[in-house]
Amino acid sequence: xxxFEAILVFxxxxxxxxxxxxxLLWLLAWTPSERLLSWISGLTFSACVSGVAxxxxxxxxxxxxxxxxxxWFAVGTYHFPLVLMVDRLSTPFLALAAVLSGLIGQFSAxxxxxxxxxxRFFLLLHLFAFxxxxxxxxxxxxxxAAGWELVGITSVLLIGFFHQRRAPVENGxxxxxxxxxxxxxxxxxxxxxxxxxxxxxxxxxxxxxxxARAVIVCLLLLLAAxxxxxxxxxxxxxxxxxxxxxxxxxxxYGAISIHAGAYLLLRAQPLLAQSRLASTLxxxxxxxxxxxxxxxxxxxxxxxxxxxxxxxTQVGIVFIEIGLGWRWLAVAHILGNATVRTMQYLRAPxxxxxxxxxxxxxxxxxxxxxxxxxxxLPERVELWLYRWALDRGHLDTILERWVIAPxxxxxxxxxxxxxxxxxxxxVRPDRPVPVSVAGPAQRSD
Amino acid sequence: xxxxxxxxRTPVLTGASVAAPWIAAVAVIGYRRQARVVGCxxxxxxxxxxxxxxxxxxxxxxxxxxxxxxxxxxxxxAIVLLPRRDSETGTIAGIxxxxxxxxxxxxxxxxLVLLGAWILSIIPFLWADWFRSRKWRPMVGLLSxxxxxxxxxxxxxxxxxxxxxxxxxGQSPGGVVAFILLIVAAxxxxxxxxxxxxxxxAAESGPLVPTALLLNGxxxxxxxxxxxxxxxxxxxxxxxxLSYLAVATxxxxxxxALRENSPRRLLAFLALSQSACIxxxxxxxxxxxxxxxxxxxVVVTVSTVSLFGILRLLEVRFGENLSASKYLGLAEHAxxxxxSFAILGLALVGLPGxxxxxxxxxxxxxxxxxxxxxxxxxxxxxxxxxxxxxRLFSRLFLGKxxxxxxxxxxxxxxxxxxxxxxxxxxxxxxxFPNATVIEHSSEVDEDIRTFDNLNRGTGYFGQQSSMQRPxxxxxxxxxxxxxxxxxxxxxxxxxxxxxxxxxxxxxxxxFLAGRTAPQPCxxxxxxxxx
Numbered sequence: 001x002x003x004f005e006a007i008l009v010f011x012x013x014x015x016x017x018x019x020x021x022x023x024l025l026w027l028l029a030w031t032p033s034e035r036l037l038s039w040i041s042g043l044t045f046s047a048c049v050s051g052v053a054x055x056x057x058x059x060x061x062x063x064x065x066x067x068x069x070x071x072w073f074a075v076g077t078y079h080f081p082l083v084l085m086v087d088r089l090s091t092p093f094l095a096l097a098a099v100l101s102g103l104i105g106q107f108s109a110x111x112x113x114x115x116x117x118x119x120r121f122f123l124l125l126h127l128f129a130f131x132x133x134x135x136x137x138x139x140x141x142x143x144x145a146a147g148w149e150l151v152g153i154t155s156v157l158l159i160g161f162f163h164q165r166r167a168p169v170e171n172g173x174x175x176x177x178x179x180x181x182x183x184x185x186x187x188x189x190x191x192x193x194x195x196x197x198x199x200x201x202x203x204x205x206x207x208x209x210x211x212a213r214a215v216i217v218c219l220l221l222l223l224a225a226x227x228x229x230x231x232x233x234x235x236x237x238x239x240x241x242x243x244x245x246x247x248x249x250x251x252x253y254g255a256i257s258i259h260a261g262a263y264l265l266l267r268a269q270p271l272l273a274q275s276r277l278a279s280t281l282x283x284x285x286x287x288x289x290x291x292x293x294x295x296x297x298x299x300x301x302x303x304x305x306x307x308x309x310x311x312x313t314q315v316g317i318v319f320i321e322i323g324l325g326w327r328w329l330a331v332a333h334i335l336g337n338a339t340v341r342t343m344q345y346l347r348a349p350x351x352x353x354x355x356x357x358x359x360x361x362x363x364x365x366x367x368x369x370x371x372x373x374x375x376x377l378p379e380r381v382e383l384w385l386y387r388w389a390l391d392r393g394h395l396d397t398i399l400e401r402w403v404i405a406p407x408x409x410x411x412x413x414x415x416x417x418x419x420x421x422x423x424x425x426x427v428r429p430d431r432p433v434p435v436s437v438a439g440p441a442q443r444s445d
Numbered sequence: 446x447x448x449x450x451x452x453x454r455t456p457v458l459t460g461a462s463v464a465a466p467w468i469a470a471v472a473v474i475g476y477r478r479q480a481r482v483v484g485c486x487x488x489x490x491x492x493x494x495x496x497x498x499x500x501x502x503x504x505x506x507x508x509x510x511x512x513x514x515x516x517x518x519x520x521x522x523a524i525v526l527l528p529r530r531d532s533e534t535g536t537i538a539g540i541x542x543x544x545x546x547x548x549x550x551x552x553x554x555x556x557l558v559l560l561g562a563w564i565l566s567i568i569p570f571l572w573a574d575w576f577r578s579r580k581w582r583p584m585v586g587l588l589s590x591x592x593x594x595x596x597x598x599x600x601x602x603x604x605x606x607x608x609x610x611x612x613x614x615g616q617s618p619g620g621v622v623a624f625i626l627l628i629v630a631a632x633x634x635x636x637x638x639x640x641x642x643x644x645x646x647a648a649e650s651g652p653l654v655p656t657a658l659l660l661n662g663x664x665x666x667x668x669x670x671x672x673x674x675x676x677x678x679x680x681x682x683x684x685x686x687l688s689y690l691a692v693a694t695x696x697x698x699x700x701x702a703l704r705e706n707s708p709r710r711l712l713a714f715l716a717l718s719q720s721a722c723i724x725x726x727x728x729x730x731x732x733x734x735x736x737x738x739x740x741x742x743v744v745v746t747v748s749t750v751s752l753f754g755i756l757r758l759l760e761v762r763f764g765e766n767l768s769a770s771k772y773l774g775l776a777e778h779a780x781x782x783x784x785s786f787a788i789l790g791l792a793l794v795g796l797p798g799x800x801x802x803x804x805x806x807x808x809x810x811x812x813x814x815x816x817x818x819x820x821x822x823x824x825x826x827x828x829x830x831x832x833x834x835x836r837l838f839s840r841l842f843l844g845k846x847x848x849x850x851x852x853x854x855x856x857x858x859x860x861x862x863x864x865x866x867x868x869x870x871x872x873x874x875x876x877f878p879n880a881t882v883i884e885h886s887s888e889v890d891e892d893i894r895t896f897d898n899l900n901r902g903t904g905y906f907g908q909q910s911s912m913q914r915p916x917x918x919x920x921x922x923x924x925x926x927x928x929x930x931x932x933x934x935x936x937x938x939x940x941x942x943x944x945x946x947x948x949x950x951x952x953x954x955x956f957l958a959g960r961t962a963p964q965p966c967x968x969x970x971x972x973x974x975x
Binding site for chain 1: 785806836
């Protein structure tokens with residue numbers, strides 16, 4: 001392993017190591033101070049950024065870096081390859097992940113000062129950084145899926161960060177359900193690659209698939225990407241995810257997590273290019289999402305939700321670019337969008353203050369920016385569109401009515417059936433319950 | 446100082462591992478003091494003896510020894526995790542009886558002894574003042590399974606006059622009748638559809654930790670591994686039915702769990718749904734599926750016993766009638782229990798970085814290879830289970846901080862050590878699966894290829910899967926195994942074959958493949974159909 005390969009491994013592993021170390025120490029009853037935690041976090045991410053800078057310099061000279069660490073596990077001829085790879089596509093994403101995670105870490109040290117979940121936030125931030133760096137540096141779809149899932153679970157846990165309130169917890173559960181449902185596409189897609197191409201590794205080029213097989217794999221990957229990138233019809237989770245702390249919203253839904261879906265499609269882009277059907281579907285999803293995002297965003301009442309829909313609109317356009325095969329335009333678009341949105345998210349809590357400052361500076365109200373495009377529509381259409389936008393395109397309603405409700409209805413039916421039969425056939429009376437939940441708790445020892 | 450040679454002999458070690466818990470159970474009942482300490486020592490002795498057995502086991506023949514070690518360790522952890530209120534004489538004695546019976550079932554090669562161990566393991570759950578559930582279904586389920594296996598074994602013994610399992614391999618003793626009875630026994634014991642309801646009832650109205658241990662003995666899967674597959678090679682066409690039922694159970698129970706509000710029942714549903722995947726993986730008969738099933742066996746056992754243990758601790762500390770219908774906010778009071786619960790639960794449903802991720806990956810690969818349509822249901826069931834688990838976690842631990850407690854105990858030091866150890870095992874096992882559970886993978890390719898040479902077929906996906914790439918290279922172990930008439934060899938099952946009877950490792954290459962031209966079988970023991 002040469003120096004560059006070692007740096008690549010270090011960049012990916014370092015945040016994961018910090019997470020594991022502090023989590024284990026905490027589990028054994030040691031809690032680090034805020035200062036120590038932010039200092040170590042800063043040190044870790046500084047090292048990662050330096051490492052990524054070195055890798056960018058190396059890749060810019062025209063060579064990609066591939067590190068094969070053997071197999072995570074192997075059975076028969078199936079093996080889970082541990083291959084890390086940095087090429088021209090992954091370096092921008094790696095840089096984005098390392099720099100923004102570090103920035104968010106430093107920002108949060110002040111923003112979350114004396115917050116009861118300070119340690120939890122930093123642990124999850126490091127786990128997220130590990131997951132995203134792993135996903136972007138993966139040399140195979142298998143490893144990408146591992147990082148992908150870690151990003152998902154940290155995202156969900158951070159949405160429920162303020163867990164004393166009910167809404168963040170319920171929204172976290174909703175997001176988790178959408179993620180898990182869409183991740184089935186990634187898992188099955190990887191399985192299909194293994195069986196049709198013998199590998200899911202893209203370190204030496206994408207798995208060779210043609211015809212219907214390529215279409216099926218692309219559609220499965222599109223399902224996974226749409227879930228992660230909140231594309232229509234899964235867009236409903238994005239405003240719900242705004243319940244998390246602002247720094248995590250910035251890095252997840254302004255920058256990295258929301259663009260992970262686009263990264264997956266960019267990785268599979270040569271495969272997409274083979275299939276007109278899949279490319280067309282990607283464009284369709286992108287167009288629908290962009291339209292949905294821009295219309296709903298105009299009716300959003302709070303700053304973070306407006307920003308979320310603004311991000312969504314741009315990600316929709318990124319999907320269109322990917323579908324059209326404009327790969328590098330999509331990368332540039334992602335970099336610009338991620339950076340600007342992160343900044344906007346971080347400033348969102350101070351938005352009123354910023355406006356007041358601007359008004360003071362210009363000596364009055366800011367001048368109007370011009371006529372809104374929706375004002376050009378007939379009034380009845382405008383009203384209908386407004387109601388449609390207020391309900392966020394009825395997407396949540398449709399999912400709840402046609403997917404969630406029937407599933408829960410079946411579950412409730414089974415539950416009723418189960419309970420009825422059980423309750424009427426109890427062998428003997430219940431034993432006395434020693435203590436009630438309403439009463440004071442007792443120690444077991 | 447060296448130990449005398451006889452101490453390290455396999456029968457002595459096996460006897461010690463089985464007898465230690467039973468002797469301890471008698472001692473606990475007689476002495477009636479320090480029950481937890483005695484129980485821990487007995488479980489530890491069993492674990493030590495099992496470790497030596499694993500160490501001494503020949504290459505590729507350590508499945509049952511590994512399971513013995515696993516169950517001993519899990520029982521040790523369960524005894525340590527038991528709250529003081531539960532660690533009374535009767536409970537510890539019952540757990541030790543169950544431990545001894547389970548180890549006996551794992552280790553025996555005799556049909557009648559297996560039957561005895563099977564019945565012994567359920568005795569505490571039939572006794573009114575011991576672990577018996579207040580509902581009728583657990584008793585019916587356990588009794589039905591015992592009745593079915595007793596009939597099956599009786600039928601086999603009467604028909605053949607042989608009690609040794611190894612002597613009966615490949616002979617289909619008792620024919621289809623015995624086979625069906627064994628399947629019925631496995632269905633009832635494992636809680637497979639249509640006999641799934643007793644598991645949740647047992648968890649809800651019985652003692653939590655002993656019930657978790659009963660469920661995680663996985664006697665149903667053991668029956669498949671030990672009897673059904675090796676003894677009945679001619680009933681291959683019936684065997685996939687068990688897989689379909691297992692997948693149906695996984696999905697059915699996962700849907701059922703979505704609206705469940707009793708934490709005990711919900712956890713039981715999750716355990717049942719996830720453990721049903723074990724049967725599906727075993728039936729897939731691919732190296733990936735079988736190895737995945739075995740790793741999943743470990744994950745399910747470790748995770749669910751720990752989850753049940755944590756739930757019991759919560760019940761004891763915060764009230765017995767916990768409900769998932771409202772947010773209880775217990776994380777503020779018990780953050781370490783909350784984190785352990787989250788990690789172990791997410792490991793159960795395949796969180797990356799844990800052993801559960803490896804097992805899920807292998808299971809899905811293996812099952813989809815053989816049954817692509819039904820196999821698709823497994824990731825769906827797992828996804829639903831993940832949502833149900835996260836809902837349970839949210840309801841128990843998140844929400845507004847509850848007040849009104851006089852004492853708010855998080856994990857006590859002994860519980861903290863055990864939980865940290867279990868979490869470490871699950872995480873390190875996930876990070877280094879080859880070194881811990883999926884060991885000796887370097888030999889797999891060669892083993893599989895040799896094995897494939899015996900059993901050939903075309904994959905459902907229209908090309909050769911990992912189990913279907915012929916290499917005509919003969920292997921020494923195969924010759925030895927066939928010469929000795931053994932089936933329990935690593936020669937033809939790869940990693941899975943290191944643990945399993947070789948007949949489990951054969952591939953029929955899916956349903957379409959089953960109809961392709963049969964290949965010559967070089968085995969004397971009916972390892973494949975010709």
